[in-house]
Every structure is written in structure tokens, then in C-alpha cells.
Amino acid sequence: MNTDIIDVRKTYDYLRKCQTHLVQSSEIATACVCQNLFKLDYPFGATRSDKDYLVANTVHDIMSICMSGPILENWHSGLENYEKVTKKIVMESSEIVNTIIKDTLDIARRENRFVEDTFELQVNDIYNGLIMGMTRRLMKKHERPSRVLTEVTITNIKDHHEGRIDAILEYSNGYGLLDWKSYDLSNTISGREKWQLIANTLLANFRYRRNEDDWTGHNFSCIIHNSGVYFPKTETTRKEVERIKANRKFAHMVLCGERVRVQRPKFCPVCDKGLEGSKECLFYQRDARLAYEGKLPAQYEKMTKQFFAKRYAILKERAETHLHKHVVYSLICKHGEEEALRRLEKIGILCRGFSFDFDIDEKVIFSRADDNIPLEPRRIVRIIGMEEGKSILSCINEQASVMEVRNNKITLSFRSKIAVRRAKRQLFHLPIILLRDELNLTRSMLRPIHQFHKLAADVLIPAELLV
Numbered sequence: 001m002n003t004d005i006i007d008v009r010k011t012y013d014y015l016r017k018c019q020t021h022l023v024q025s026s027e028i029a030t031a032c033v034c035q036n037l038f039k040l041d042y043p044f045g046a047t048r049s050d051k052d053y054l055v056a057n058t059v060h061d062i063m064s065i066c067m068s069g070p071i072l073e074n075w076h077s078g079l080e081n082y083e084k085v086t087k088k089i090v091m092e093s094s095e096i097v098n099t100i101i102k103d104t105l106d107i108a109r110r111e112n113r114f115v116e117d118t119f120e121l122q123v124n125d126i127y128n129g130l131i132m133g134m135t136r137r138l139m140k141k142h143e144r145p146s147r148v149l150t151e152v153t154i155t156n157i158k159d160h161h162e163g164r165i166d167a168i169l170e171y172s173n174g175y176g177l178l179d180w181k182s183y184d185l186s187n188t189i190s191g192r193e194k195w196q197l198i199a200n201t202l203l204a205n206f207r208y209r210r211n212e213d214d215w216t217g218h219n220f221s222c223i224i225h226n227s228g229v230y231f232p233k234t235e236t237t238r239k240e241v242e243r244i245k246a247n248r249k250f251a252h253m254v255l256c257g258e259r260v261r262v263q264r265p266k267f268c269p270v271c272d273k274g275l276e277g278s279k280e281c282l283f284y285q286r287d288a289r290l291a292y293e294g295k296l297p298a299q300y301e302k303m304t305k306q307f308f309a310k311r312y313a314i315l316k317e318r319a320e321t322h323l324h325k326h327v328v329y330s331l332i333c334k335h336g337e338e339e340a341l342r343r344l345e346k347i348g349i350l351c352r353g354f355s356f357d358f359d360i361d362e363k364v365i366f367s368r369a370d371d372n373i374p375l376e377p378r379r380i381v382r383i384i385g386m387e388e389g390k391s392i393l394s395c396i397n398e399q400a401s402v403m404e405v406r407n408n409k410i411t412l413s414f415r416s417k418i419a420v421r422r423a424k425r426q427l428f429h430l431p432i433i434l435l436r437d438e439l440n441l442t443r444s445m446l447r448p449i450h451q452f453h454k455l456a457a458d459v460l461i462p463a464e465l466l467v
């Protein structure tokens, strides 16, 4: 067999035995709030909320399209009459807003989801609030960027970190990072929001300087919310970086199944506010105490051991969803980018040379010169637009699944029509690479185990111990 192919296969075999976990910025932020809270999600699978984020997701979709359209077109720095510009942007966005609301409602009805009567009103209110915040504070302080990218997933394998950034503003001398929140933060900005913003800034440093600790390209980071903009002070950002790195390491070790001591926060933000998470936390704290005191019924103890074995097997699957990216990184470190891509192409892990043909709803058709496309229907792929000077895993990208491969054409199904619209604006004009990828279903797989665990406790632990 060709040595190039053997080399790629050996890399896969080696990495399959290693831990290929990545920690998401939102998970790092949770671990910073309380490490115990992170463990409730992984490995316990106790999701804290059943909330439907339809309104927030719709606003994100709208912002992701409007940023490089009406917002960028009407950007005036040092603006005094911000109300007039807000009105103009809102008016010029109405076609985009209405189309996205209609598409979202169509999907929600198809999926039989509950939609509040005030949905449309809420989306419009929040969008107008975000635009007001931007014109009043952001545009006043910062110049019009030369380019805007939205919903950018960046993967930094070396530091086990991944995240999706709402928007990046590009300037000739660096970048600005934006995060939208669909709720009002005027009274207080919580730790979680601040930490997620800074964790994402580390990823942006990596995208622009290939080093998360190189701040020379960083102009600003901010959270845009319903009533304004929050800019963390430079000292705050720098001060929190060490905490973020420590908690990223903690989260990574938990995912890898290593034993790590949890540090509870001095002030428990969930217990003290009486929010949903606390009862799950108390449940597992009681479980651990009873186990330590040797009071758990034998049958229950046996079941919990099985639950944990299953949970860690699921976490292993989560690590495997990142395997292809780890292989790409490892081969690039070994051979350099061009040679690594050539070897991966040879074995069919990635394909190059595609150009965009046309799209219909969520479907996009690409073609290339030859008909040797090594992808099968139902495969998940990452469509990467190769940007000059950026490492492949920090270039602009979207995820889709393969629907059909015929001759020299491939049909991909994107997550939504909005994802297609966004990709058409910022991705399809670049040289396209299709990289094999996987779906991450960890949360939905862990959750039933958590529910069984609680059910088993109700049935098998004597009532006098359940206090």
C-alpha cells in the first residue's frame, strides 16, 4: 500500500486511542461559574433547562445576515443622530427579518413546536434593541470594519478549545469581536457571559495570529444586548484569561474521565438564586455522600456503576466526533499544510476543487472537474472556505450532510435556508474544501441516563435516606 495512505491510517489508529476532546467556549464559561455545574452537564447529563430558544435563535439568524448587509452599509462612526440611523437600518432590514421569521415559523409548525403568540413581536423588539445598542455605542466608538464574518466556528486543537463566534469585524490592523444577547443586561453582566466572551476572544487571537496569547490583532470584544453594549476593560480581560485556561483544563480532564477535585464557588450563584440547577446538584451530592458512608443499597450501587460506565462510553463517542479535525492538525504539524491536505485527499478524508453551482431552499449543489467524489449520502461534512493566511480549522465554515453524489456533482443539505444564505455571502466564493465530520449527540444521549438514575434512586433508596 502507498506510504502516504499508511501514514494517514496510522495517524487515525494512534489518535483513536488518545483523547480527542474539545471544550466549547460556553462550557468553559460554565466551569468558570462553578465546576460542579459543568459536571452536571458532563458526565451526569443533567441539562439545566428545557427552554425553547426559538426567539433567541431567530434573532441570531437575523443578525448573522443583516451584519454584512444593512448594518455594515449604514455604519457611521462618531455618530450623533443614532436614532435616525437605527430607524434606517431597521427599515432596510425588514425584508430579511420577515423572511427569517416566516422560515422559522414554517419549520416550527412542521416540527409541531409551541410558538408564543408574541413571537414575532419579541423578535422585532430584540432586533431593534440590538441595533439601537450598536448605533448608540459601538458605531460611536469604532470605525466601519472592512469586512464582517458571522457564526464562525473556530477550532484550536492544541489548546483543546472550540467555539462559535457570533460576529467578527475585520480591520486593516486587527479584529473586533461581537457577541449578541437577546435579553437585557443593563443592570448586571454575569460571569458566564463575560467568560464566554473572553474564551471566544482567545479563539479569535488564534484565528488571526495562530496563537491564543498573541493579542496584537485584538482591537476590542463586546457584548451587544437589548439595551446597550458591554465592553470589558482590558485589565478585566487579561486578568480572567488565567482562570479561563485553568477551567478549560479542568473541563478537558473531566471529559477525559480523569479524577479532578471540584472547586465549588465561594458564592453559589445557582443555590443562592434558587434556580433550576440546584436540585440536580443536591441529588448528586446526596448520592456521593451516601456512597461515601456506605449506605447505598447494593442493587442501586450496582446500577449507578453501570450508569457511569455508559456515561463515559458516551463521552468517548463525543471525543470521536472531533477525530477528523485532530488528524488534520496532527498531519499538518508533521508535514506542513499542503502535503497534509494532499495525503488526506488521497485517502478520501477531504475533497477539494469544488465550485458552487446553485441552491434550492436548504440544498446546495457543488461540482468539480472530475467525477471521483469519495463521499456517500448521509455523511456529515464541514464545508471550509480556505482563507489566505489562516489555519484550516479557523477558516470560515458550515456543517451539512451529503444528500446525493452523481457524476461530478454533490448535493449537500444545510441546517437551514439561513445557513445557506449566510454561506453564500461569506463562504462560497472561496476555494472550497469538504472535510469529513460527525454530529455531536452527547447531550441527548446522556439525558435519559440521568433520568433513569433519578428514577432508580426514587425506587431503591429507602425514604428515610432521601432527606
Ligand code: SF4
Residues within 6 Å of the ligand: 034, 035, 036, 037, 040, 264, 265, 268, 269, 270, 271, 277, 278, 281, 282
Ligand atoms: S447548586 Fe451551587 S454548587 Fe451546586 S452546581 Fe449549582 S452553583 Fe454549583
